[in-house]
Amino acid sequence: MASEVIATDRQYPKLSKAASGYIEIDHFKNADLHTGYFCYNCIYFIKDNHCAIVEDGGPDVNGRESGIIAPYGLCTLWDPNEKEAR
Numbered sequence: 001m002a003s004e005v006i007a008t009d010r011q012y013p014k015l016s017k018a019a020s021g022y023i024e025i026d027h028f029k030n031a032d033l034h035t036g037y038f039c040y041n042c043i044y045f046i047k048d049n050h051c052a053i054v055e056d057g058g059p060d061v062n063g064r065e066s067g068i069i070a071p072y073g074l075c076t077l078w079d080p081n082e083k084e085a086r
């Protein structure tokens, strides 16, 4: 298990949005975020607007700075959260 190798008693730096390949797709703001490839149903998403492994601030791959991890965003590290995905 990862927790046996990686110490869990300290904080690690998060990845920048640009390094993670993060983008937000405004077109999907009102979509059903339980279905598809969205931060909302990723295991790393922290409601309402954060991610456990990617920073909130800084430019995304399109150079845009929203200051949040949006539920309708996504990045290359996406991993499905079976409790949210339908």
Ligand code: SF4
Pocket (backbone or CB within 6 Å): 020, 022, 038, 039, 040, 042, 043, 044, 045, 046, 050, 051, 052, 053, 054, 069, 073, 074, 075, 076, 077, 078, 079
């Ligand atoms: S897809 Fe997952 S890992 Fe990537 S920014 Fe969104 S919540 Fe974080």
